[in-house]
Amino acid sequence: MKPEDQFVQKCYYETFIKEGEERHPLEVLGEAFEKENALENADLSYIRFAQGEIYFHYKDYEAAVFKWESIHNDFEPWAQKNMGDAYFELGLSSMAExxxxxxxxxxxxxxxxxxxxxxxxxxxxxxxxxxxQTIKQAVAMNPDYPNVTKIARAYFEKNEDWMNAVELAVNESIRTESLFWFQILKSYIEKGHTKTIAPDYFRDALSVLYKVDQIQFEQLAVALWRSYETEGAYLGWLREFNDLFAGLELHSLETWHELSAIYGETYFSLISGSYLLKQLAPVMPGILTNWLRITDQAHALQASTAVLAWGDLFPGSIGPQQIADAETILNHAEQTLDQLEYALRLFDSIMQWAKRNGLSVSTRLKWMARELIDFDVQHILVTGMNGSGKTAFIQSVLADPLPERPTQFVMAVRHDDEHALSVISDKGISPVTEEDNAAPEPGDMLEWRGPSRFLEENALIFIDTPGLNGPGRGKAYEYLRFVDGVLFVLNANDPLTDKEADMLLKMKEQVPGLTIHFLLSKMDMIYSKQEAADLVEETVQKVKTIFPEANLHPYTSNYASREAGLDLARFFRQNFKPENLEESRIEKLSHCIRESIADLLKQRLQNEQHLVESINRHEDLYAKLNGAANQLQDVIHEQTELVRSSYHSMTRKIRDELQNKIPEILRKSADFIKPDSDFRKIHLELNEEMNNRIRHFLQTSISPKYEELVTEWIEASERELQQSQDYLDEMAEGFNKLYGEEILALACDFKIMEDWRRDADRMANGIPFEPVNILLRHTPQQVLLKSAGKLFGVLSQNKTMLYNRYKKFIESEDYTEIANLVTNKVMLQFELFEQGLERDVRLFFKNPETVLRETIAETGAAIAETKEMLENMKENPEVYQDPLKLFELKLRQFEWMQLGQKTSGKV
Structure with missing residues (x-):
């Protein structure tokens, strides 16, 4: 065992134990300690180090620390570490750290x-x-040390520290090139722990894994791909992976089924309309190029056509070699696509997108698409020059006559047990009744349904066009890509003129492969059978010169002959026999889809123009409404002044009469004084009499006069206000006619007249009057008269003097102040009414004011909203145009699929 391993396991002491030694290690070390200590240059450090290990194992941590503290040789670092272990075991973490x-x-x-x-x-x-931090240091320092990465991974996972766990897995995968760590990384990816990490972080790991195991590489790439699909970094991942994958050397024997499948999913997801072209442009060429490199047989058709379609719509974005490879793959690809289902699904997706964006695919185009998938009938375009007998021919195969219609419209004629005529426009299908006088729009077509044994038995629908030399002559060309064939009607009197030949060549040029046959009408006008036969032969030769495959049928509009009918039916069966009908119809459906895309793009331009027109219209309306609002304010001001001034003039008359009549009434009150009056009370009695006479005057003169004047004033005011109402009605009618909708209704409030009449009646019949102090005031003269009355009133010889004095006083007194006092009190309610007239007139015009103010505000808001919409439309045209461009991409890819099917000869 290496010394460091002994130090790690704290078994260095075993070096002092001899093999077969049965004594306790402490006893052995104690004996060694004595021997060493007896030496002159004793070094006890090694023995003490070993003794510390024994004490540690026996959990005598303090004794172990005591031994290790005295180690000062090359074992000292390990002794220090062991001391830390002892303190850690003792629970003294701070000292240990x-x-x-x-x-x-x-x-x-x-x-x-x-x-x-x-x-x-x-x-x-x-x-x-x-x-x-310490785990990372340990991994960086010595990752191969036993349990280091195991401990790190376990700790990160336990604490759900996924960022560090992923970092550990990535680094170890790259360092060790071990599939174990790649599997760990893959598990983290599949659990969603890597979604927030930048895609380029995994580039090196993928590069290493590709060299180690391609199968595991594909699985890891797919796992990462799936994890980013719903994240903001998705496009970044696609760029990063495609750059990486493009640089990898692929071997022909390698198969990439999972990657091929996810490339296909991604391609169709990206072109679904969720992304703008400016977002797709940097990534799509790489996606398509790599998809083509690894595509398997199951995805070969989609991959090759996707490359070719993208190259068509965005030339130069994909290299010529990739285009060539795509063409080669397409020629050998399995044609497993249900083309009809694909086309219908694409058409439906266009309609759904249009609906979500406030648009609509033309009903006329939807009608055509519906007709194209009805494989039980054929659509034959019947056309020719005016006077060729075309209409007579169609009429001859019908049980009932066609309705009269404008000649410049295309009409579909089909069998039905019931009669019906409809207009098929871009906006919808509308039945036409006898009472309906509305003319179709220029782009509309008509559909007539009625009994026709010939059409029913031969499963035909005739598309009757305007004459090629009359109004609407260009309509026939619009339906060439829709019909299954063309029946060109020639006039037997002058068949196949140069002009007719030119028109037919133009049709052929527009739709190569179009089936064209001829009907020679008005044969009943040729009386000689030989002449008729010669004419037919001559016309056939002319036809064959220009259209070798075409045939001609001589016909008379007299369809009474059963034999003629059978010949005609035989001609249609032999010459308009459908070959590859479904393939042909699908091609026509493709054209219908392309027209729908072009129509929606045109609608976008029309919408922009409509917004401009709406802004101009609303701005014009806004200016006119503000002008109307200013005019209304002038009317309100004028009517307010007129009503107030006329009312004021009326009350001025009342005031003047009061101020003139009251002094006169008071002076005439002198006749109330008699020579035998009781002059001690005369001032009281006379004061009361004066108030009574004033009251009587108010009731008998002023009230009737006010009632008469105010009635005249109300009637005159009502006439004036009615004129204002008439003016506002004319104004509103002018606005509504000018803009073709009910914009304004400026009704005034005439209830104010009722309020005025009620208030006037109340004031006229209830003029308030409170007695005033006329003779009981304290002027010097009044005081003297009052005192004299009390003093001399009992003396008969003095009554004459008092009578004269009182009478003279009453007749000569100045009653201006009293008159003003009474007048002011009487006029108070009239003046209060006058003060409210401005408010009343405002209330009268309140509704027009409110309507104009709200309409101005709504118009201003509409202008702002429309301008914002227009600005957004102009600033972000790609929001609308890009989805249509992607629909065009899908259609082009579909057309490449059709071409591939033709090339390979597979159906």
């Missing part, structure tokens, strides 16, 4: 042992940070 840290040594074993002891100490003391 201090001693451990004080040991100075170059021995890696001793350092490791001290670290392990400190780890145990820190664990016991629950000092996590110190324990982790």
């Amino acid at each position: 201090e001693i451990y840290k004080s040991v100075q040594t170059d021995s890696i074993v001793l350092k490791t042992e001290i670290a392990l002891q400190l780890i145990s100490l820190y664990m016991e003391e629950q000092k996590h940070d110190q324990a982790v």
